[in-house]
């Protein structure tokens with residue numbers, strides 16, 4: 001496999017205010033592209049970030065064969081950028097692709113492509129602790145053909161965006177509400193895939209929640225509307241007594257990579273972790289009896305995000321006086337410490353990329 005790099009003539013980096021980053025608004029100088037045609041993927045090409053052009057018959061626009069990943073590159077030191085749990089992201093991308101009847105990509109193309117993109121655009125990785133270069137690998141059906149069946153052509157891209165915190169609250173607690181009117185996923189559907197349509201379908205309920213002052217929807221299961229599933233932009237954890245409880249995956253919950261990392265770290269600390277069904281009533285009852293210590297979300301974009309309030313059917317609980325809980329704080333410090341290369345990586349999760357080759361002046 002050969003990776004071709006076509007450098008931009010003019011970097012846009014001097015136009016970016018790294019002290020005022022909005023999630024996903026600006027993009028680095030380059031992007032990676034691969035084309036799937038006649039049953040095989042081309043080698044990756046890194047080229048200047050810019051428009052891609054298709055006819056209105058682009059298959060993905062009509063039928064939603066489109067999946068993505070969310071990852072981050074962390075500034076470790078002037079010669080090193082850390083990527084995180086690359087093999088897990090690669091596996092999840094291929095699982096999503098399989099569910100949407102799309103072709104898988106090789107681990108070599110995924111990993112070497114990201115490494116090369118980092119070597120090309122490493123100057124875009126923000127230096128400030130807590131900020132990162134968000135990596136968005138995505139794949140879509142690029143055939144110009146509107147028959148309702150799996151396409152024969154696909155594109156895979158990676159674009160990257162320097163980011164600060166995902167929620168406008170920063171690391172401050174977010175407010176969640178359940179909804180009775182909508183569901184996110186049913187078993188056998190696409191809920192456990194990182195399919196573009198899962199997100200599109202959540203925007204109306206999320207907007208309704210936001211007009212009422214909540215940050216996001218806390219999704220319940222689609223059948224009984226009783227069991228907590230996830231937040232759509234992150235997985236969810238409950239610290240009840242001394243146990244850390246998170247909804248089991250069960251086919252409807254996104255298998256979050258930060259979720260897995262939190263579980264591994266908590267177990268290493270000797271905390272009992274339960275992955276099981278947890279009803280919203282159990283959460284509210286635990287709060288009433290005083291044993292619900294903390295609630296927090298976990299995701300690549302959200303990192304560890306404390307939850308300060310949950311609303312469900314007219315009842316509201318406030319958690320930890322709407323302050324960041326000590327467990328969430330300790331978890332945030334440990335996860336980010338590993339990601340930024342400040343703490344020992346006992347688990348072997350970080351993937352350092354040696355940069356500093358002065359590609360961009």
Ligand code: COI
Pocket residue numbers: 069070071199232233234299300301302
């Ligand atoms: C991520 O955490 O990377 C995600 O994909 C969530 C998102 C939709 C921003």
